[in-house]
Structures are given as structure tokens and as C-alpha cells.
Amino acid sequence: MMKPAVILSGQSNMVGHGQLSELGDITMPAKARLFDLNPRPGCFGPEVGFAQRFLELMPLDELWLIKYAVGGSSLLAWEREWSAERAATAENADKGALYPRLIRHVKEVAAGEDVNLLACLWMQGESDSRYQPAAAAYQRNMTRLIADIRQDLGRPELHFVMGLVNPAPARFAHLSTVRAAQSLVAETVPNVALVDTDGLSKHDDKLHYDSAGQLELGRRFAHQLSIKLRDNAAEQAED
Numbered sequence: 001m002m003k004p005a006v007i008l009s010g011q012s013n014m015v016g017h018g019q020l021s022e023l024g025d026i027t028m029p030a031k032a033r034l035f036d037l038n039p040r041p042g043c044f045g046p047e048v049g050f051a052q053r054f055l056e057l058m059p060l061d062e063l064w065l066i067k068y069a070v071g072g073s074s075l076l077a078w079e080r081e082w083s084a085e086r087a088a089t090a091e092n093a094d095k096g097a098l099y100p101r102l103i104r105h106v107k108e109v110a111a112g113e114d115v116n117l118l119a120c121l122w123m124q125g126e127s128d129s130r131y132q133p134a135a136a137a138y139q140r141n142m143t144r145l146i147a148d149i150r151q152d153l154g155r156p157e158l159h160f161v162m163g164l165v166n167p168a169p170a171r172f173a174h175l176s177t178v179r180a181a182q183s184l185v186a187e188t189v190p191n192v193a194l195v196d197t198d199g200l201s202k203h204d205d206k207l208h209y210d211s212a213g214q215l216e217l218g219r220r221f222a223h224q225l226s227i228k229l230r231d232n233a234a235e236q237a238e239d
Contacts, residue, residue, distance in 0.1 A: 002116045005064035005109075006054075006225075007149075008047055009078075009102055010124030012071035013163070016045025017203060018214035023048070026215070029055050029063075037068040037105045044211075045069070046123065046163075049218025057226040066109050068102045070095060074127040074134050075141040078102075080148040090127060090134040099145075103152050118229065119159035120149060121221050125178045126167045126207065135174035139181035143189055160192045161225050163217060168206040193228050195220045 008014055020042050028034060032051035047065050055063060070077070074090035082097035109115070128134040134141075142162075150158045162182055169175050186194040197220075200213040209217055 001061070002114045003062060003064050004060050005066055005115045005117050006050075007102075007106060007117065007120040008045070008050075008065060008067040008069065008123075009120060010069045010122050010163075011073045011127060012069075012207075013126070013209055013214075013217070014045050014067075014069035014121075014123040015040050015071050016043045016047075016069075016214055017208035018044045018048075018211040020044055022211040026052075031055055031061065032063045032065060034065045034067065035105070035109045036065075037101070038070060040071075044214060046121065046214055046218035046221055049215035050121065050222045051218070053219040053222035054226065057222060058229070064109070064115065066106050068098075068105045069123070070098055072127055073098060073124065074131070075124070075138060075145065076128075076134055078124075078145055079141065080145075080152075090131045092127065099148070103149070106153060117153060117155050117158060119161055119225050120146075121161050121163075121225070123163040123217070125165035125182060126172060129165060129167065129172035129175040129178045132174055132177075135177040135181070138178050139184050142181065142185045146185070146189055146192065157191055159225060159228050160189075161195060161221055161228070162186065162192065163195045163221070164197050166197045166200075171207075191228065191232075193224050195224050 029051050074092040076087045076090050077092040077095040077098045080099050084093045087093045150156050186192045201210050203210050
């Protein structure tokens, strides 16, 4: 039986700063399996809220969540053709090359399995908002990253759903540039959608989503992806 799967990647708000101790009766659905290459002990990201809502919206018997996210990572750390010199312009050289780790993780999870990759959920951009060169290149870099992932995973029409970054502007001088770039990518690249993050609750740092914020972020990802999948299914049926 084919196993529907979703990739989750990005930086700290995808890693997750929600507290597992605050979930109470909320749990990861039994139908969902999480493969997290870089878990943060005691914490969760959008995957819990996403899995709950997505399985409510879509008639699936199971759902695989393939996750690799790294806090503080710029797009310059996620480039296929990684360069320490380029990454250093956003103080990211110490991250190393993250892209091959992501692709390897996805392929290792899927090895020997009949996996149907539905989408990549992407929550990232805060780091690029601090550095003018990274912010100015964000649209180009994100467009290229999407193309590279689609090519290397053999899924040319893989859906991408991006969360619109919204840290406190005072600490992120080039936030408006990155947000505009994210919007342009969603408008110009096929099968890309943007998730509004306004109103999500955060910790006192005004950067990282708290437990309630992470749950709602996941639900918004699920809602947007379900719309895209249903729209595609309707278009295929018409053809």
C-alpha cells in the first residue's frame, strides 16, 4: 500500500519550541509516523497540529512525516551547491551543508517503501531577514531550492507550502524584503502556496511560536495543503 508522506524542513520554528509537557490530551495521531532527524528534546513543531488537521481533512489510512530542520539556518546553508564563503555572509558557515542531509534523510526513510511524497512544508526565513545580501537573494535562492528538491527527489510537481515569516521587525532589519520574496515565489512558482502566520502566539522572545502557536501553525499548513491537493485532483478529473 502506498504511504503518503510530507517533508517538513526549515529553521527553528520548524524544529519547534512548543513544549511537549503542555500538550495535555493532545497527541500525535496513531495514523501518523514521525521521522525527525534533528529533534529538540521536550519540544515539538508544527507536525502535531498538521497531522491532526490533515488527517481530518484528507481520507488517509496513514501519514508519514519526514522532518529535518535546523535552528538559525539561512537559505545559504540549504543550497545544493553549498559554499562556506557564501554561507558566511549570513553567519551560517558553521551549519555546514544542510541540503544533502535533507535529501539523504528523505531517501533513507523512503528506501524500500512505496512512498508518495505529497509536499514539502517549509518554515524558514528569519535568519535571512537579518542580512541584506541574503534577504535580497531570497526569492532567487528559494526558487532554486524548490527546483533542486523536486529534481533530486524525482517529483517535478511536488507541492511546497511556506510559512510567511513574522519575527519582531526591530531585530530583523530586512524582514519586509524576505516577506515580499516569499510572496513572489508563491505567485510565480507552480504548486507553491503561502501560509499566513499573523496572530500566532509566541514566546517572550517574539520570535519562536509557543505551544499554542505551533499547533495552530500546523493546522494552517494542513488547511492550505489540503486545498492545493483538492484543486489539483479537480483539475486532473476535468482533464
